[in-house]
Structures are given as C-alpha cells and as structure tokens.
Amino acid sequence: MSDITHPIEHHRDDEGTRLGFWLFLYTELFLFAAFFLVYSVYRSSHLEDFKLAAESLNTGIGTVNTIILLTSSLTMVLSLDALKKGSVKLAKTLLLVTFALGMAFLVIKGFEWSAKFEHHLFLQTAKGIAAGHGSPLLTPGSEMLPVGQVLFFGLYFIMTGTHALHIIIGAIWMLIVFFWMSKGSVNQDNHGVLERCGLYWHLVDVIWIFLFPLYYLVA
Amino acid sequence: METSPSQSYLNSHTSPKWTGGFMSWFMSTDHKRIGVMYAVAMFSFFFVAVLLGFVMKLQKMYPASSGWEIIPVELYGSFFTLHAIIMIFLFIVPGAPAVLGNFFLPLQIGAKDVAFPRVNLLSFWLYLLGAIMAVVGILLGGADTGWTFTPPYSINTKTISIFGVVFDSISWMLTAAFILGWGTILTGINFIVTIHRMRAKGMGYFKMPLFTWSIYATSWLQVLATPVVGITLLMIVIERIMPVGFFDPSKGGDPILFQHLFWIYSHPAVYIMILPSMGLVSEIIPTNSQKPIFGYKSIAIASCSIAGVGYLLWAHHMFTTGMSDFAAILFSFLTFFVAIPTAIKTFNWTATLYKGSITLTPAMLFALAFIFNFSIGGLTGMFLGSLSTDIHLHDTAFVVAHFHYTMFGGAAFGLIGGVFHYFPKMFGKMYSMKWAKAAFAFMFIGFNALYFPMLVLGYYGMPRRYHTYPDMPIFNDLQMASTLGSWILVTGVIMVFGVWIHALIKGKQTTEINPWNSSTLEWQTATPPTLFNFEEDVEITRDPYDYEAFRGEVKAGTSAGAKNV
Numbered sequence: 182m183s184d185i186t187h188p189i190e191h192h193r194d195d196e197g198t199r200l201g202f203w204l205f206l207y208t209e210l211f212l213f214a215a216f217f218l219v220y221s222v223y224r225s226s227h228l229e230d231f232k233l234a235a236e237s238l239n240t241g242i243g244t245v246n247t248i249i250l251l252t253s254s255l256t257m258v259l260s261l262d263a264l265k266k267g268s269v270k271l272a273k274t275l276l277l278v279t280f281a282l283g284m285a286f287l288v289i290k291g292f293e294w295s296a297k298f299e300h301h302l303f304l305q306t307a308k309g310i311a312a313g314h315g316s317p318l319l320t321p322g323s324e325m326l327p328v329g330q331v332l333f334f335g336l337y338f339i340m341t342g343t344h345a346l347h348i349i350i351g352a353i354w355m356l357i358v359f360f361w362m363s364k365g366s367v368n369q370d371n372h373g374v375l376e377r378c379g380l381y382w383h384l385v386d387v388i389w390i391f392l393f394p395l396y397y398l399v400a
Numbered sequence: 401m402e403t404s405p406s407q408s409y410l411n412s413h414t415s416p417k418w419t420g421g422f423m424s425w426f427m428s429t430d431h432k433r434i435g436v437m438y439a440v441a442m443f444s445f446f447f448v449a450v451l452l453g454f455v456m457k458l459q460k461m462y463p464a465s466s467g468w469e470i471i472p473v474e475l476y477g478s479f480f481t482l483h484a485i486i487m488i489f490l491f492i493v494p495g496a497p498a499v500l501g502n503f504f505l506p507l508q509i510g511a512k513d514v515a516f517p518r519v520n521l522l523s524f525w526l527y528l529l530g531a532i533m534a535v536v537g538i539l540l541g542g543a544d545t546g547w548t549f550t551p552p553y554s555i556n557t558k559t560i561s562i563f564g565v566v567f568d569s570i571s572w573m574l575t576a577a578f579i580l581g582w583g584t585i586l587t588g589i590n591f592i593v594t595i596h597r598m599r600a601k602g603m604g605y606f607k608m609p610l611f612t613w614s615i616y617a618t619s620w621l622q623v624l625a626t627p628v629v630g631i632t633l634l635m636i637v638i639e640r641i642m643p644v645g646f647f648d649p650s651k652g653g654d655p656i657l658f659q660h661l662f663w664i665y666s667h668p669a670v671y672i673m674i675l676p677s678m679g680l681v682s683e684i685i686p687t688n689s690q691k692p693i694f695g696y697k698s699i700a701i702a703s704c705s706i707a708g709v710g711y712l713l714w715a716h717h718m719f720t721t722g723m724s725d726f727a728a729i730l731f732s733f734l735t736f737f738v739a740i741p742t743a744i745k746t747f748n749w750t751a752t753l754y755k756g757s758i759t760l761t762p763a764m765l766f767a768l769a770f771i772f773n774f775s776i777g778g779l780t781g782m783f784l785g786s787l788s789t790d791i792h793l794h795d796t797a798f799v800v801a802h803f804h805y806t807m808f809g810g811a812a813f814g815l816i817g818g819v820f821h822y823f824p825k826m827f828g829k830m831y832s833m834k835w836a837k838a839a840f841a842f843m844f845i846g847f848n849a850l851y852f853p854m855l856v857l858g859y860y861g862m863p864r865r866y867h868t869y870p871d872m873p874i875f876n877d878l879q880m881a882s883t884l885g886s887w888i889l890v891t892g893v894i895m896v897f898g899v900w901i902h903a904l905i906k907g908k909q910t911t912e913i914n915p916w917n918s919s920t921l922e923w924q925t926a927t928p929p930t931l932f933n934f935e936e937d938v939e940i941t942r943d944p945y946d947y948e949a950f951r952g953e954v955k956a957g958t959s960a961g962a963k964n965v
Contacts, residue, residue: 194597194598197593197597197598198515198593200596200597201515201519201589201592204588204589205585205589208585208623208626208627209627211627211628212628213631214628215628215632216631218661219635219661222654222657223654226654328651328652329652332645332646332651332653335642335643335644335645335646336646338644339635
C-alpha cells in the first residue's frame with residue numbers, strides 16, 4: 182500500500198473546548214445529583230434517624246475543611262489570573278498552594294473517617310452484617326443501629342468518598358499542569374488546561390458546599 | 401512521499417507512528433476509521449446476541465409437557481440477560497451514532513473531523529474495555545438478573561467461585577455498563593461541540609441534514625441521562641461489596657427508588673436508540689424519492705421534542721409498582737404526548753413518498769419497513785402507556801414484542817438500511833442488489849412472523865422471561881409460528897452479513913461519488929472520502945433537500961450542494 186501519513190492538524194478552538202468541558206462538568210454534577218436524590222428521599226422517610234446520626238458528625242472539622250476548600254478555590258483562580266498576566270512563577274506557586282490545601286482536606290477527612298471506623302460505623306464489620314454492629318453509639322440492649330442511621334452513614338461514606346476521589350483526581354491533574362507549566366507548554370497564551378483544571382476544582386468545591394450543610398449542619 | 405490529503409482515508413493515516421495493519425486502525429483518530437471499527441465490533445456482538453435469541457426461541461418451540469428442553473431454566477435466565485445486555489449496551493445504544501454518526505456527521509456538516517478526535521478514539525477504547533469486561537463477566541459466571549439489574553435480587557444473588565477465587569460476575573457487568581456509559585457520554589459531548597462549532601460556512605442550524613439533527617438530539621440525551629444510570633449501577637456494585645444499604649429493604653433501602661433512578665436513564669435511552677435511525681430514514685426516503693423531504697423543520701423540531709419529552713416519562717415502566725394515582729396519570733399523559741412528534745415524523749415520511757420518483761433500493765426497503773414496524777411498535781406502546789391495559793399486559797410477551805418492534809424492527813432495521821445506503825460511500829465497493837433485496841425479504845417476513853404472534857401470546861397471558869409454557873392450543877400454535885419466524889429472520893440476518901462481507905472482499909470497485917443521486921453534502925466528495933473529507937473548504941448555498949437546485953447543479957456540472965471557495 183502506498184500509504185501516506187498526515188499528522189493530526191492541531192485545530193485549536195478554545196471556545197469549543199470550553200463548551201465541551203462545561204458539558205462534562207454537567208455530567209459530573211448529575212452523577213452527584215443521583216446521590217443527592219437518594220439522600221433526600223431517605224432523609225424524608227427517616228427524618229429522626231438522620232437527625233440523630235448527623236449529631237455524631239463533628240461540625241468543627243467540617244467547617245475547617247470547608248474553609249480549606251474555599252481558600253483553595255481562591256488560590257486556584259489567582260493562579261490562573263497570574264498565568265494570564267504572564268507571571269508563570271507566581272502561577273506555579275499558587276497552584277502548589279492549591280494542591281497543598283487539597284491534600285490538607287484529605288488528611289483531615291482521613292482522621293474524621295478513622296474516628297468513625299472506631300465507632301464501628303462502617304466497613305470493619307464482616308460483609309453482610311449491617312454497619313453499626315457493636316458500636317458504642319448503640320442504645321444499651323439493641324443489636325444494631327436503626328436502619329435510618331445505617332442509611333445515613335452508608336450515604337455519608339459513599340458520598341464523601343466519591344467527593345474525595347474527585348479531590349484526588351483534581352490534585353493529580355494539578356501536578357500534571359504544574360509539570361506542563363514548568364516545561365512551558367502551558368503558558369500565558371495557552372492557558373486553557375489550567376482554566377479547565379480550575380473549573381473542575383471549583384466543581385469539587387461546589388459539591389462540598391452542598392455536602393457540608395446536608396451532613397453537618399442540618400442536625 | 402508526497403503528503404497530499406487527497407488520498408482515500410483507507411490509505412492515509414493520522415499518526416506517523418502507526419501506518420500499517422491493525423495498529424493503524426486501533427490508534428487512528430480519524431472519525432471515519434473509528435466509525436468502521438465500531439461497525440465491526442458492534443455487528444459482531446449483534447450476531448452473537450441474535451444467536452442467543454435464536455436458541456431461546458428454539459426452547460419455546462414445544463410446551464413443557466412434551467419434554468422438549470434445549471436449555472435448562474437457569475441457563476434460560478442467563479441467556480435472556482446476556483441477549484439484552486449485548487443488544488442494548490453493546491449494540492443498539494452506541495448504535496447508529498457510533499457507526500454512521502462518527503463516519504458521516506463531519507461529512508454532513510462539511511467538517512474535517514469531530515471536535516475532539518482524540519477523545520473520540522478514547523470513547524472507542526472505553527467501549528472496547530467495557531465490552532471486554534462484560535464478556536469476561538458473561539463467560540465467568542454470567543448473570544440472570546435481566547438487563548435491568550433490579551434489586552434486591554441483583555444485590556443478593558450469589559457470586560460464584562472459580563478455583564477457590566470468588567468472582568462477582570454481576571459487579572463486573574455493572575462496572576462494564578458504567579464504563580460503556582462514559583464512552584457514550586464522551587461521544588455525546590463530542591458531537592454536540594462538533595455541531596455547534598464546526599459547521600461549514602453558510603450552514604445554519606436549519607440547513608443541517610436531518611441525520612445530523614437526530615444525532616444532535618441524541619447527543620443531548622446521552623449527556624443528560626447517562627450519568628444517572630452510571631452512578632445508580634455503581635450503587636448496586638457498592639451495595640454488593642460493602643455493608644451499605646441503598647436499595648436493599650433489609651438495610652433500610654427502597655428498591656422502588658432504584659427503579660426510578662434506573663428508568664430516568666433507561667427510558668430516554670430508548671430514544672437514544674431510535675432517534676438516529678429516524679434520522680437515517682429521513683435521509684434515505686428523500687434520496688430515493690428524489691424529492692425534498694416533507695416538513696423539514698417539523699422533523700428537526702420533532703427530534704428535539706422527542707428528546708425533551710422522552711426525558712420526562714420514565715415511570716410508565718413502573719405503573720404496577722404501586723405509585724400514586726396522580727403520578728401514574730401524569731406519566732401516562734406524557735407517554736401519549738410523546739407519540740405526537742413521533743407521529744409527525746411518520747406522517748412526513750409518507751408524505752415525502754407522495755408523487756416522488758421512488759427507487760426501491762435495499763436501503764429504501766429497510767426504511768419503508770422501519771415505518772411499518774415502528775408504527776406497530778409505537779401503537780402497541782400506546783396500549784402499554786394507558787393505565788388500565790398496562791395492568792393486563794405488564795410483564796407479558798406483549799411487552800417483549802412491543803419493544804422488539806421498536807428496537808429491532810425500528811432502530812436496527814434503520815441502522816442496517818443506513819449501512820446499505822452508505823456502504824458504497826464508506827468503502828468504495830458495491831454490493832449485490834439482488835442478494836441485498838432477498839436478505840431484506842427474509843428479514844422482514846421473519847421479523848413479523850416472529851414478533852406478531854408474541855403480541856397475541858402476551859394478550860393471552862404468556863409471561864415474559866418464562867422458559868416454557870403449559871400445553872394449550874393457542875400457546876402451542878403461536879409459539880410454533882414464532883419459532884419458525886425466528887428461523888427465517890436468522891437466515892435474513894446471515895444473508896445481510898453475507899452480502900456485506902462478499903461486497904468488501906469481492907465487490908465491484910466504485911469511485912462514483914453519488915450513486916443514489918442524493919442532494920446532501922456527504923455525497924458531494926470523493927468515494928471513499930479522503931482523510932480531510934473535502935479537498936477545500938466548503939460553503940453551503942442551499943437547503944439540504946432542495947432537489948430542484950441539486951438537479952440544476954448536476955446539469956451545470958458544478959459540485960453539487962457545495963460551492964468550492
């Protein structure tokens with residue numbers, strides 16, 4: 182065969198890419214929307230249990246994490262702004278700060294989770310046995326937590342877990358963008374990737390803004 | 401070597417690294433090659449699932465008391481689950497958008513490629529990964545949950561162990577469906593951006609061909625609906641491997657909630673399946689009638705309103721779950737409402753035929769069969785959408801026949817017709833018209849012989865998913881007719897594949913750019929298309945189905961439909 186090769190034409194369409202990325206963010210939002218739907222259905226059917234279970238969550242830790250995440254969104258925007266103005270060094274520093282704040286969020290979340298595990302609220306029980314078996318939170322004489330609280334903690338772990346997974350993905354993405362900025366392929370003129378990474382990070386932030394009141398505040 | 405983009409896409413590559421053999425396809429970001437790869441994978445899966453269906457029909461040939469048993473009852477459960485999972489997730493949902501949408505969407509709007517060619521390749525890889533995972537799940541354990549994975553059965557049904565290793569085939573298949581879903585979502589995003597940003601100069605929204613319109617509506621549905629089912633299926637996986645209760649009543653969950661979440665996607669998904677085929681019919685009919693399509697705008701808008709209303713009527717799958725009367729009436733009303741845009745399309749297609757100069761090409765035969773079959777499918781859907789008759793017909797063979805009339809007789813007939821329509825353009829080869837028409841006759845007769853008796857069987861109370869039935873004359877005769885129909889249908893399907901494969905290997909080479917005299921843009925370029933689709937940038941000056949202007953252009957010898965600038 183007399184084959185001929187044509188390298189892909191790098192057709193650059195920032196606006197088209199932005200449109201595509203917003204659509205992608207939309208699908209991410211809908212992914213969580215299904216969780217929120219399940220949450221609201223069970224909250225309305227097990228209201229008392231949800232209130233009781235929510236009281237065992239530490240509002241202080243939740244607040245600290247909220248502040249951390251909001252600050253990280255700020256540093257993200259500042260980083261993009263710095264890159265647009267041409268100060269790559271500042272942009273890189275701010276991106277690293279954002280990354281560090283994301284990690285801090287995960288560490289705090291990790292401590293919170295392990296405290297819950299110690300209270301036998303999840304996972305450490307054998308498969309098939311409902312969560313809460315032998316938990317110190319049980320009222321004396323009962324074998325397991327009421328189903329409403331089991332539902333609450335199940336949703337709590339899965340939703341915050343999925344959120345944490347998104348934090349990890351966002352953080353990895355930041356490192357990649359940081360690397361590209363060091364190489365110079367992401368720069369003042371070509372900052373679309375940082376912008377998209379920032380949009381993703383804000384999405385993660387927005388989802389937390391909803392998770393925080395639903396789990397910590399409305400007890 | 402000369403680097404002119406004017407060579408067929410079959411001989412030119414997008415990457416200097418992969419220029420030969422398998423990898424030049426597998427690593428190619430060319431939308432046309434990706435479309436062809438989808439076609440090969442999808443039709444292979446389709447054939448496997450057809451054979452599963454064939455065995456199931458064989459099993460139903462004689463009643464239980466005759467001692468006839470081809471497959472035992474447990475295996476029957478696995479068979480219909482696999483048949484459905486393959487047909488739905490691996491064949492008809494990616495379906496026409498993945499094969500013909502990939503190939504012809506950029507050609508129809510005068511673009512060089514889709515907006516994100518590399519994401520397009522990623523979609524295909526996700527499709528393959530999901531397909532392989534599903535097949536592994538099928539081979540090592542299978543599932544008998546039905547494709548709907550309805551809890552609590554799908555949560556509690558056991559896993560099997562192979563050589564002492566626990567293998568959870570149901571979680572595998574659910575995860576596979578999740579991955580396939582992301583492939584679909586990325587394709588949808590890709591097509592939306594392509595249509596928004598890459599139309600040729602002069603191509604306003606209402607100058608787009610109708611297949612592009614239907615792909616556009618489909619893409620929105622893919623983006624809007626798929627994430628919900630993705631996460632819902634993952635919730636089942638989570639519930640299977642962790643002590644969490646979402647849908648299992650023994651842990652406080654609500655199985656009905658699963659059904660809502662599932663059908664919020666899976667009902668729009670039936671429009672994901674059918675809309676692209678409607679688009680293909682809207683291309684085939686004006687071409688073979690040599691006449692502008694009747695009511696162009698109303699078809700375009702009907703596609704979008706089907707997508708819009710189709711999103712809001714999921715709970716008509718759940719009339720028997722004990723939902724409130726008010727909700728049931730609302731969903732029933734919306735179900736009837738969605739019939740309106742569908743009927744508008746059917747009306748427009750038949751009106752296009754009126755006083756047309758009709759050529760009965762194989763594609764046209766399939767398009768006409770689409771109208772016939774889909775009308776039966778749509779009208780029987782009305783039986784199921786009205787509350788009182790649904791109580792009687794729910795979960796009977798009537799439902800099975802209904803959705804096969806829409807999905808097989810509609811969507812798959814449309815897709816096969818579309819492939820016949822576009823085959824010469826795609827490969828530069830011509831198939832045998834005689835054999836193609838014979839294959840159509842077998843498929844059409846076999847299809848109706850198979851499924852029409854099932855409508856009657858369902859009316860007489862034959863439940864779906866049962867592997868046998870009591871010895872009663874009405875059941876025996878109709879089941880026998882249905883089984884005989886399946887033999888004719890399978891013969892037809894094999895003939896269709898035979899015609900295609902024969903054409904690819906030994907078919908007459910053709911470079912004729914417009915064998916059916918079609919006025920739309922995708923036909924006004926080389927056969928097979930070159931890597932960048934068009935030699936130069938194109939500019940659109942007329943409506944896509946303006947056959948009078950098209951004939952003028954042909955007479956004048958100017959490149960039809962598109963003026964070079």
